[in-house]
Amino acid sequence: MSVFGLGHRLTESVMAFVCRGAGEKLECIDAGSILVSTSGPDSAGMIEATWEGLPVRIFRRDLEERSVETTPIGEDVHTRAAAVGEASSAGRL
Numbered sequence: 001m002s003v004f005g006l007g008h009r010l011t012e013s014v015m016a017f018v019c020r021g022a023g024e025k026l027e028c029i030d031a032g033s034i035l036v037s038t039s040g041p042d043s044a045g046m047i048e049a050t051w052e053g054l055p056v057r058i059f060r061r062d063l064e065e066r067s068v069e070t071t072p073i074g075e076d077v078h079t080r081a082a083a084v085g086e087a088s089s090a091g092r093l
Contacts, residue, residue, distance in 0.1 A: 006037050006069050007035070007036050007069065007070045007071050008034065008035045008036070008037065008067035008069060009067060009068050009070045010029060010030070010031050010032060010034075010066055010067045011066055011067055011068060012031050012066040013028050013029060013030050013031050013066075014062045014066050015027070015028055015062075016049075016056045017046075017057040018051070018054055018056050019055040019057075029056070031066075034051070035049040035051045035056065036051075038050060038055075045059050045060050045061065046059055046060070047059070047060050049063075
């Protein structure tokens with residue numbers, strides 16, 4: 001399953017690293033939440049995504065096992081994925 005640039009609606013709650021300001025915090029993201037993946041998995045199996053406008057890192061396996069693919073209403077998935085990917089590459093995330 002390729003997850004880059006897709007919307008995912010969580011079917012179960014998951015733990016993810018949420019970026020708030022200069023740091024990351026491990027938080028529970030509730031079932032029903034929408035995440036948009038912005039990268040493929042890194043060497044640790046983590047995927048970068050956005051959730052409620054915040055950058056997050058989540059394990060690919062969690063995303064695959066606890067979500068269904070979706071396109072968020074009013075969301076241009078590819079534009080948002082590109083913008084977050086650029087910010088990540090520039091070191092702003």
